[in-house]
Amino acid sequence: MKSKLKYALMVVVGFFFSINFLLAQNNSGIVEKISTALNSKTPAASLAINFDKTIEATILDKQANYSKTQAEAVLNAFFQQHSPTVYKIKHQGNSPDGSTFVIGNLITTNGNFNVICYAKQKNGVFLIEEIRFEKQ
Numbered sequence: 001m002k003s004k005l006k007y008a009l010m011v012v013v014g015f016f017f018s019i020n021f022l023l024a025q026n027n028s029g030i031v032e033k034i035s036t037a038l039n040s041k042t043p044a045a046s047l048a049i050n051f052d053k054t055i056e057a058t059i060l061d062k063q064a065n066y067s068k069t070q071a072e073a074v075l076n077a078f079f080q081q082h083s084p085t086v087y088k089i090k091h092q093g094n095s096p097d098g099s100t101f102v103i104g105n106l107i108t109t110n111g112n113f114n115v116i117c118y119a120k121q122k123n124g125v126f127l128i129e130e131i132r133f134e135k136q
Helices: 002-038 044-049 068-081
Strands: 051-059 062-067 082-092 098-107 111-122 125-135
Touching: 002 044, 002 082, 002 098, 044 068, 044 111, 051 068, 062 068, 068 111, 068 125
Parallel strands: 051 125
Antiparallel strands: 051 062, 082 098, 098 111, 111 125
8 A cells, every 4th residue: 555655656746847847948948048138248138039018127126017128228228237247047947827937146247136037938939027136
């Protein structure tokens, strides 16, 4: 009886690890795009390519919903004051609703920031729906 229970538990745990692994593989493209964008010479434009039609952006303590174009302009202004030097991913994962998130550390010429991005799949492509820059 105990061996059957152990076997069933191993199957269930293996199943969940497999699903999580497959979801992480499917979402890894957007995480890499975010990392590449934040390490580029044009981070606002590079991020905006991956924005949804509207995006919720929180920069320091100012939160608002923007169109894709407006969000790019707001981020461009932020990056003019805080020129990025290095971005490193600290954590990434998937939410039960199918969205993915990434949390990273952005080192700039004017301070360090935690960057949190949420993306969701639409028409087979992951798009950034929310981005936050929080002073460390």
